[in-house]
Amino acid sequence: MKKTYNTKTLTIITVLLLAVISPFISCVDAADIVANPAAFIQGNIEGYKKGLEELQTWYRRNCGEPQDDKEKPGDAAKPEPKPPKPPQITIVSTKPISGNNPFDPTNPLGGSSAATPSAIVSSASGGSSGGGSSGGGSSGTLTTSWGNVGGTSMTNLILGGSSTLNAGSSSSPNLAFVYTPGGSTYGASPQNGYYWCDTGMTNTRNRALNTTSTDRVRVGGASGVTYIVTHTANTSGVTVTNITK
Amino acid sequence: MIKLFIITTMIFVSFLPVYATDFRPFNPIPSPNAKLPSGAMTVAKPMPVDVREVEKAVEKIMGSWNTPDMDNKLAGEFYNKDRLMDTVATGVPKDAKLRLLSVQGVQTLNQHIRKNDSGESLLVSMVSAIARTQVEYNDPTRGFQRLEGMNEYILKVTSELEVEAK
Numbered sequence: 389m390k391k392t393y394n395t396k397t398l399t400i401i402t403v404l405l406l407a408v409i410s411p412f413i414s415c416v417d418a419a420d421i422v423a424n425p426a427a428f429i430q431g432n433i434e435g436y437k438k439g440l441e442e443l444q445t446w447y448r449r450n451c452g453e454p455q456d457d458k459e460k461p462g463d464a465a466k467p468e469p470k471p472p473k474p475p476q477i478t479i480v481s482t483k484p485i486s487g488n489n490p491f492d493p494t495n496p497l498g499g500s501s502a503a504t505p506s507a508i509v510s511s512a513s514g515g516s517s518g519g520g521s522s523g524g525g526s527s528g529t530l531t532t533s534w535g536n537v538g539g540t541s542m543t544n545l546i547l548g549g550s551s552t553l554n555a556g557s558s559s560s561p562n563l564a565f566v567y568t569p570g571g572s573t574y575g576a577s578p579q580n581g582y583y584w585c586d587t588g589m590t591n592t593r594n595r596a597l598n599t600t601s602t603d604r605v606r607v608g609g610a611s612g613v614t615y616i617v618t619h620t621a622n623t624s625g626v627t628v629t630n631i632t633k
Numbered sequence: 634m635i636k637l638f639i640i641t642t643m644i645f646v647s648f649l650p651v652y653a654t655d656f657r658p659f660n661p662i663p664s665p666n667a668k669l670p671s672g673a674m675t676v677a678k679p680m681p682v683d684v685r686e687v688e689k690a691v692e693k694i695m696g697s698w699n700t701p702d703m704d705n706k707l708a709g710e711f712y713n714k715d716r717l718m719d720t721v722a723t724g725v726p727k728d729a730k731l732r733l734l735s736v737q738g739v740q741t742l743n744q745h746i747r748k749n750d751s752g753e754s755l756l757v758s759m760v761s762a763i764a765r766t767q768v769e770y771n772d773p774t775r776g777f778q779r780l781e782g783m784n785e786y787i788l789k790v791t792s793e794l795e796v797e798a799k
């Protein structure tokens with residue numbers, strides 16, 4: 389026997405069903421659709437496009453770039469991945485094996501004898517005492533070191549003995565000046581000379597040498613030129629030493 | 634009986650002459666200085682520096698010789714760095730160039746990891762390379778001069794760390 393429902397029962401079921409699903413159905417005014425159907429369709433299309441863009445954004449963020457998604461000209465430039473920095477490579481030290489060592493601080497133009505330093509000459513080779521525009525006489529003992537610098541005609545001279553530059557302090561370093569007789573006194577530099585202190589103080593052409601530790605002054609330059617070294621190492625005052633090369 | 638035998642044996646052994654008058658001294662075994670800089674970490678697995686990178690770097694370094702840029706190619710701990718710069722600036726002819734003839738024997742000596750000021754990990758490698766070079770310049774009196782030499786260069790290679798250390 390076929391089961392049938394009466395109208396009352398069907399009405400109650402329908403009302404209950406609507407009551408359940410009605411919160412999930414967006415209300416659409418049927419009158420508006422009828423009045424302007426084109427606007428309704430366009431709005432739906434724009435909503436679809438917006439949803440698609442959001443979907444593409446989500447896909448790029450989570451699944452990478454879609455294969456068929458070509459970058460449009462108007463798209464904002466994406467940040468390029470940072471390329472790795474090239475390694476920084478610097479020289480720490482050198483060890484001569486044979487021939488010239490261009491990174492030898494004392495002799496970058498040394499010839500074939502660079503691997504074995506030239507013999508140290510201990511005998512004095514010059515240096516007159518006295519004189520000097522600053523007076524005070526000379527107490528310098530001149531010794532020659534390193535002989536001839538290969539490749540050039542320069543010779544390094546050392547002020548040794550009592551002319552060793554005594555230690556100064558950071559607030560009052562001892563000073564040394566090198567100049568030629570033709571030049572002026574303090575601060576003038578020989579045209580062809582260069583000089584430095586042993587402990588860190590390097591060539592300071594046109595400047596005074598200063599040191600805060602016991603030091604020696606080396607002078608290099610052309611042969612046949614007299615250099616005058618003055619320094620304030622001694623407490624008695626300025627010491628003047630002539631070095632003739 | 635057995636007890637007496639054991640006691641006798643022990644007494645006999647205790648009276649044996651002692652030949653070992655002292656112990657051998659514990660001399661330290663010579664080894665390379667493995668002291669790391671403060672704040673540095675050891676590398677779990679050494680990663681040799683790429684030889685081609687070293688060769689390129691050596692070529693650049695040699696190319697910067699006798700130029701102001703050489704200052705950047707010398708490490709801070711290069712002995713007498715300022716003196717070398719001054720000597721080259723004043724005692725070397727301005728037209729002197731350093732030509733790299735060959736690079737050989739590139740080997741990584743040691744490595745450690747340290748952090749830079751911004752907290753990034755850097756891999757610091759000490760690399761030895763033997764390079765044959767030639768200084769070339771024109772002397773006013775003696776004409777063209779060339780000074781060939783072979784030297785071992787200890788290079789410090791600092792690169793961003795890609796593999797985490799242990």
